[in-house]
Amino acid sequence: MIESSQPATRDDVALHYDQLDRFYREVWGEHVHHGLWRTGRETSAEATRNLTDAVVAKARLAAGMTLCDVGCGYGQTARIIAQEQRVKVTGLTVSAAQHRYAVTATPAEVDATFLLQDWLHNDRAAGEFDALIAIESTEHMADKARVFSEAARVLKPGGRLVVCAWLAREPLKPWEQRHLIEPICREGRMPGMGTENEYTRWMTEAGFTAISAEDVSMQVARTWPICAWRFCVGVLRRPGYLRFLLDRKNDNRIFALTMLRLWLAYHRGAMRYLIFSAVKA
Numbered sequence: 001m002i003e004s005s006q007p008a009t010r011d012d013v014a015l016h017y018d019q020l021d022r023f024y025r026e027v028w029g030e031h032v033h034h035g036l037w038r039t040g041r042e043t044s045a046e047a048t049r050n051l052t053d054a055v056v057a058k059a060r061l062a063a064g065m066t067l068c069d070v071g072c073g074y075g076q077t078a079r080i081i082a083q084e085q086r087v088k089v090t091g092l093t094v095s096a097a098q099h100r101y102a103v104t105a106t107p108a109e110v111d112a113t114f115l116l117q118d119w120l121h122n123d124r125a126a127g128e129f130d131a132l133i134a135i136e137s138t139e140h141m142a143d144k145a146r147v148f149s150e151a152a153r154v155l156k157p158g159g160r161l162v163v164c165a166w167l168a169r170e171p172l173k174p175w176e177q178r179h180l181i182e183p184i185c186r187e188g189r190m191p192g193m194g195t196e197n198e199y200t201r202w203m204t205e206a207g208f209t210a211i212s213a214e215d216v217s218m219q220v221a222r223t224w225p226i227c228a229w230r231f232c233v234g235v236l237r238r239p240g241y242l243r244f245l246l247d248r249k250n251d252n253r254i255f256a257l258t259m260l261r262l263w264l265a266y267h268r269g270a271m272r273y274l275i276f277s278a279v280k281a
């Protein structure tokens with residue numbers, strides 16, 4: 001695993017999403033995950049929806065099931081799944097801003113509940129869920145072995161796990177590690193970025209079988225030039241963007257630079273994006 005040179009605690013992660021709340025929503029929308037360009041002709045909204053659909057297909061959901069969404073962001077994936085699949089969803093986030101938004105944006109008839117709770121210290125019951133998804137949240141947790149042992153604990157036997165993860169290529173060139181992956185971790189408040197082999201090992205050790213991974217790195221990479229461009233337009237058009245960038249109190253303003261590193265990291269093949277699926281034995 002490529003480790004950040006600075007620790008990223010749960011509070012650091014929460015502050016990242018709380019401070020950047022406005023920017024995530026204005027620049028990208030209610031999904032805080034990459035878009036997936038299957039044909040290359042999709043709009044960014046269609047591409048983000050494609051990623052949700054890919055996760056839903058791999059989770060093999062059916063009406064009446066229970067699903068845990070680890071790191072649910074603004075709850076958009078949870079709402080879609082609850083409404084369209086007739087599944088009861090429980091989402092967890094550590095960001096108070098995301099939690100507030102998720103609760104407010106979810107109509108009473110949608111069977112989705114949102115908890116402001118750390119996955120590594122969750123209060124979910126053993127065997128509570130038929131399926132569990134984690135879209136771009138495992139990167140933020142230091143103890144990856146515990147991420148997966150908790151997933152195995154709350155799933156029923158035969159329950160499905162789907163994880164979308166940012167990964168480091170193995171091996172990295174020293175400059176890719178120094179100027180791309182380590183700073184991406186540090187600036188993005190990720191304690192470390194794992195590799196495909198490490199994720200597979202953590203899942204296996206937690207008791208998952210039938211582990212498979214789809215590499216969609218090249219189909220998601222376009223997310224970052226689009227975000228960087230929209231952010232630049234925001235700086236030119238909205239005074240609040242420039243004020244935010246110039247204010248030293250906003251530690252997380254560094255993420256404006258991280259977007260460029262992410263763009264380059266995918267372009268170089270130093271960073272990968274995989275959708276894992278597995279079954280609890």
Ligand SMILES: C[S@@+](CC[C@H](N)C(=O)[O-])C[C@H]1O[C@@H](n2cnc3c(N)ncnc32)[C@H](O)[C@@H]1O
Nearest residue numbers: 031032033071072073093094118119135137140
């Ligand atoms: C990149 S966002 C992805 C959000 C959502 N899955 C989506 O696709 O829109 C990362 C999410 O992981 C959550 N997260 C990070 N660490 C967490 C932890 N220890 N427990 C629960 N959620 C966590 C953050 O609060 C945030 O909602």
